[in-house]
Amino acid sequence: MLEITNLHAAYGDAQVLRGVSMRVDKGRIVALLGRNGMGKTTLIRSVMGMTPPHVRQGSVTFQGQELRGLRPHEIAQRHIGLVPQGRRLFASLTVTEHLTMLGRAARHRSQWSVARLFELFPRLGERRQHRGHQLSGGERQMLAVARALTQNPELLLMDEPSEGLAPVMVQHLERTVLELRQLGYAILLVEQNLYSALAVADEAYILETGSIVHHAPVDALRHDRPTMHRFLGV
Ligand SMILES: Nc1ncnc2c1ncn2[C@@H]1O[C@H](COP(=O)(O)OP(=O)(O)OP(=O)(O)O)[C@@H](O)[C@H]1O
Numbered sequence: 001m002l003e004i005t006n007l008h009a010a011y012g013d014a015q016v017l018r019g020v021s022m023r024v025d026k027g028r029i030v031a032l033l034g035r036n037g038m039g040k041t042t043l044i045r046s047v048m049g050m051t052p053p054h055v056r057q058g059s060v061t062f063q064g065q066e067l068r069g070l071r072p073h074e075i076a077q078r079h080i081g082l083v084p085q086g087r088r089l090f091a092s093l094t095v096t097e098h099l100t101m102l103g104r105a106a107r108h109r110s111q112w113s114v115a116r117l118f119e120l121f122p123r124l125g126e127r128r129q130h131r132g133h134q135l136s137g138g139e140r141q142m143l144a145v146a147r148a149l150t151q152n153p154e155l156l157l158m159d160e161p162s163e164g165l166a167p168v169m170v171q172h173l174e175r176t177v178l179e180l181r182q183l184g185y186a187i188l189l190v191e192q193n194l195y196s197a198l199a200v201a202d203e204a205y206i207l208e209t210g211s212i213v214h215h216a217p218v219d220a221l222r223h224d225r226p227t228m229h230r231f232l233g234v
């Protein structure tokens with residue numbers, strides 16, 4: 001589904017990604033792990049066509065079509081949804097407004113009506129008239145996921161969705177991710193929270209200073225203490 005091959009990306013002269021190759025297949029949850037500053041967000045931004053960084057070399061294909069050189073909205077139109085790190089929302093818009101911002105035509109094509117999103121996230125339904133700045137961290141995270149779904153993605157890129165959430169909210173998020181997999185979504189899940197990633201993902205890649213240094217099924221990684229210690233410091 002998504003295939004990244006030998007991707008190099010940089011901020012000015014600072015090379016951050018140094019030949020990353022990885023793939024995400026339909027119906028799979030793939031975790032991208034790595035310590036702070038290793039290039040995870042840079043990879044997500046590169047896939048989405050966001051600048052900076054600048055991609056210098058390599059390719060990104062989705063359903064066999066090259067994405068490199070396309071603009072972020074064109075990539076989103078190809079059914080790739082982004083849940084950005086830090087959940088950028090609009091302070092003054094209500095929950096409902098966030099979910100209906102897309103044009104009517106786009107919404108019409110989406111299989112995610114606002115009502116259906118409120119079924120997936122009942123808490124958002126209860127807070128539908130609340131504005132962005134009035135929401136808790138967990139509610140904002142749910143809204144960021146819900147907003148990505150309105151674009152009708154087949155692949156979701158989630159950049160540290162559990163960051164800053166209480167354990168009960170992390171569990172809620174894990175259940176949501178598993179539900180989405182059941183619905184056939186593919187998910188690339190960037191996580192600092194190793195245990196949350198191990199709980200939901202099928203396989204994991206580890207990024208270390210811009211290169212993939214390990215790729216394994218999560219069931220194998222779970223028992224691989226030396227690798228987790230060496231690259232993730234746990
Ligand atoms: N806009 C930018 N300009 C210059 N350098 C940047 C920029 N954004 C990130 N970097 C640098 O690129 C490297 C990778 O950053 P990136 O945000 O991809 O890391 P990360 O793995 O997502 O980290 P975290 O887990 O903290 O989110 C870091 O050294 C960072 O300082």
Ligand SMILES: [Mg+2]
Nearest residue numbers: 040041042085
């Ligand atoms: Mg990051």
